[in-house]
Amino acid sequence: MVRIPQRVLDIELPPFDPLNLRAGELRAQGRDVISLGQALPYFPPPPSAVRAAQAALSSPHVHLYSTDPGRPSLRRALAERLHQEIGADCEAGDLVITAGANHAFATALTTLVNPGDEVVLPAPYFTNHYMQVQASGAIAVEAPLVDQKAYTVRWDDLSRAVTPRTRAVVLCTPSNPTGATIARADGERIVSELASRGIWVISDETYMQFVYDGTHWSAASVNDWRRSVVVIGTFSKSFAMMGWRVGFILADRELCEQATKIQDAMIICAPTISQIAAEAAVNEDWDYARQFHGEFRRRRQRVAEHLAGVPGLDWSPATGGFFAFVRVDGCTDSPALAIRLLEDAHVVAIPGAAFGRSGEGCLRLSYGSVGEGEFERALERLASYFSRR
Ligand SMILES: Cc1ncc(COP(=O)(O)O)c(C=O)c1O
Numbered sequence: 001m002v003r004i005p006q007r008v009l010d011i012e013l014p015p016f017d018p019l020n021l022r023a024g025e026l027r028a029q030g031r032d033v034i035s036l037g038q039a040l041p042y043f044p045p046p047p048s049a050v051r052a053a054q055a056a057l058s059s060p061h062v063h064l065y066s067t068d069p070g071r072p073s074l075r076r077a078l079a080e081r082l083h084q085e086i087g088a089d090c091e092a093g094d095l096v097i098t099a100g101a102n103h104a105f106a107t108a109l110t111t112l113v114n115p116g117d118e119v120v121l122p123a124p125y126f127t128n129h130y131m132q133v134q135a136s137g138a139i140a141v142e143a144p145l146v147d148q149k150a151y152t153v154r155w156d157d158l159s160r161a162v163t164p165r166t167r168a169v170v171l172c173t174p175s176n177p178t179g180a181t182i183a184r185a186d187g188e189r190i191v192s193e194l195a196s197r198g199i200w201v202i203s204d205e206t207y208m209q210f211v212y213d214g215t216h217w218s219a220a221s222v223n224d225w226r227r228s229v230v231v232i233g234t235f236s237k238s239f240a241m242m243g244w245r246v247g248f249i250l251a252d253r254e255l256c257e258q259a260t261k262i263q264d265a266m267i268i269c270a271p272t273i274s275q276i277a278a279e280a281a282v283n284e285d286w287d288y289a290r291q292f293h294g295e296f297r298r299r300r301q302r303v304a305e306h307l308a309g310v311p312g313l314d315w316s317p318a319t320g321g322f323f324a325f326v327r328v329d330g331c332t333d334s335p336a337l338a339i340r341l342l343e344d345a346h347v348v349a350i351p352g353a354a355f356g357r358s359g360e361g362c363l364r365l366s367y368g369s370v371g372e373g374e375f376e377r378a379l380e381r382l383a384s385y386f387s388r389r
Contacts, residue, residue: 011134014127014354015335022339023348034378036365037348039176041322045240045281046288052280053273062276066269069260070097070248074279081286082233082250086208086218088225093253096260097270097278101206101234101247106132107266108230108249109168111259112200113138117167122153124325124355124362126176126204138167144358149316151180151325155189168200171219174207174320177355177364181319184217191219195228202230206247209238209289211320212297226252235274238289239281244274296322299367299375306379310386322368325352328386331361338363345385347378 016037023033056062069075075092082088082095098104105128113119115137121129123142133140143161145151158169171190173182182190191201203219219229234247247270249259263269281288300317303324307313312329331337334351341347341363352362365382367375 007134007137011131014131015338015351019338019342019348019350022342026342026346031346032377033342033346033348034370034374034381035348036367036369036378037350038369039237039323039366040242040369041237041240041289041292042368042370043240043292045244045277046285048284049239049241049244049277049281053277056273056276062273064272066097066272066275068264068269069256070095070270071272071275071279074275074282077279077282078248081282082220085286086205086216086221086231088218088220088231088250090220090250091253094226094250094256096249096251096256096263097275098247098249098263099245099267099270100236101204101232102128102132103245103267104232104234104247104249105129105202105204106135107259107262108202108232108251109133109136109138110262111255112202112230113167116165118163118165120158120161120166120169121356122157122169122171123357124151124175124177124352124359125170126172127354129170129172129204130356133170139165141166142356142358144356148327148358149314151175151178151318152186153180153182153190154186155193158190159193162194162197162199166197166199168202169194171201171203173203173205173217174210174318175323176207176321177323177350177352177359178325179318179321179323181211181214182217187217187219188222191222191225191229195224199228200230201228202232204232206232206234206237207321208233210293210296210322212293212300213319216320220250230255235278235281239278239285241274241277241281244271244277246270246274246278296368300324302376302379303365303367306383310383312389313386322366324365324367325359325362326365327362334360334363341382341385345381347381347385349382
């Protein structure tokens with residue numbers, strides 16, 4: 001008999017797959033199913049990235065490995081942009097190019113955390129963070145946020161969960177699943193409290209270019225960030241390059257050198273062709289996502305208008321991301337609610353329970369994932385379903 005370690009058996013797949021499977025069956029029966037499930041931007045990648053990849057196909061280098069931590073020209077260009085974008089005092093040596101943000105997070109965890117260490121996740125958390133902590137053999141500690149409306153993260157939320165066994169705290173700003181961002185003063189306090197205790201901050205800033213009110217606060221913008229901060233980033237959302245699998249770790253050069261060993265052991269390097277495309281995006285289209293901010297703001301407003309008219313639904317528009325994390329009065333089984341919504345209204349939404357115990361009673365709507373017509377139809381169906389409920 002195959003014996004699987006308990007830590008792997010304990011990992012649960014998020015509910016996206018069964019929902020998508022059922023959505024596929026309904027579509028095959030001719031139903032018009034609209035998915036507000038996946039965290040995808042509705043726009044295509046920038047033409048500069050596609051052109052660069054097409055041109056690269058005729059170069060022999062594209063078929064080879066790159067250097068382990070990524071192409072030097074991409075690391076240089078990205079360091080310069082990040083310096084301007086998030087105020088991080090950094091250079092090429094402080095970056096490892098990875099196969100996406102999830103892989104960056106896995107590499108950072110493997111580099112920093114021992115089995116049995118505690119890793120604190122403010123909750124609701126991003127499901128894959130929780131799964132990866134489980135996979136690493138560390139212990140995931142859920143720190144429910146006190147403010148379960150605006151979902152702001154403050155030091156007081158974390159201080160209760162931090163113990164002498166805490167090795168790292170995971171931040172996610174803007175947050176998946178809530179879209180909430182961490183305010184500068186709160187973030188600076190969190191980083192400094194944790195640094196003084198020798199605890200790492202792993203800050204997933206996948207949505208750094210999707211902040212609509214104010215500016216993005218990055219954990220790497222604090223003085224002395226190198227001592228205790230690792231930032232995770234990606235090309236998946238800002239440049240809609242999900243399938244290209246390219247992201248990065250931003251951390252002190254010494255840490256990057258250690259992480260490069262893990263990267264070499266796992267995948268050697270991020271896909272070369274994706275790095276070439278990413279470099280073109282960095283050089284020619286760094287601000288690409290910003291041209292869609294107007295549309296994201298408009299949709300956020302449309303969601304607020306629709307939900308405001310429905311008794312029993314509660315949501316405060318968030319400052320970033322493209323998520324509405326909506327509380328449903330009386331809901332104690334969000335997976336069952338998501339199934340009913342799919343069956344009756346033909347809309348896919350993700351049950352809040354997928355993002356931790358404190359997410360129960362909510363649904364996550366990814367309002368940036370579909371075209372405008374589908375988006376409007378989905379809103380009408382949601383309002384009509386919940387008005388009848
Ligand atoms: C917060 C967060 N981190 C990481 C990822 C994974 O991104 P990537 O495609 O770069 O692995 C996602 C994707 O939804 C995300 O929302």
